[in-house]
Amino acid sequence: MILEKIFEVRWADLDPNFHLRHSVYADYCASLRMSVLESLGFGFRQFMKYQIGPVLFQENITYIKEVPPGSDVRVTMKIGGLSSDSRKFRICHEIYRRSDGELSARLEVMGAWMDTVKRKITVPPDELLKVMENYLRTEDFHSL
Structure with a gap:
C-alpha cells in the first residue's frame, strides 16, 4: 500500500x-500519519475506545531543496523500526516537490503509543497492530 498524500x-x-x-513540514507529516491510520480503519474513535494515542520523543528534519510559493508537495511515509513489543516506532517521511519530483526534505520521528489515562507508554491493541502491518518498511528497518 502506498502511504502518501498531496x-x-x-x-x-x-x-x-x-x-x-x-514547522509546516512537520504538520504535513503529522497529517499524513493520522490520515493513513484513519484510512486503514483506526481513527479517532478507535483512539478514544482504546484510550491510546501517539506520542513523539524526537523529530528530525533535513532540508534539501526549497519549496516555493504556489507549489504542491507529495509527502510519503514508511516505518523505519519497531520495538519487539511494538510500543515504540520510527517513522520516516520524504517530501517531494510535485512540479519536478525533486526531494525537498526528509523527516524522521521516534515515538511510542501512550495510554491516555495512565499517561504511560503501552503496547498497542491488536487492531492497531494489524493496521500497522500495512505500512511499507524502509530498507534500513530495524528493531528498536
Whole structure:
C-alpha cells in the first residue's frame, strides 16, 4: 500500500523568505500519519475506545531543496523500526516537490503509543497492530 498524500502549499505556510515554513513540514507529516491510520480503519474513535494515542520523543528534519510559493508537495511515509513489543516506532517521511519530483526534505520521528489515562507508554491493541502491518518498511528497518 502506498502511504502518501498531496498538500497544496498555502500562503499561510510560507516564511518571510517565501519558502515553506519549517514547522509546516512537520504538520504535513503529522497529517499524513493520522490520515493513513484513519484510512486503514483506526481513527479517532478507535483512539478514544482504546484510550491510546501517539506520542513523539524526537523529530528530525533535513532540508534539501526549497519549496516555493504556489507549489504542491507529495509527502510519503514508511516505518523505519519497531520495538519487539511494538510500543515504540520510527517513522520516516520524504517530501517531494510535485512540479519536478525533486526531494525537498526528509523527516524522521521516534515515538511510542501512550495510554491516555495512565499517561504511560503501552503496547498497542491488536487492531492497531494489524493496521500497522500495512505500512511499507524502509530498507534500513530495524528493531528498536
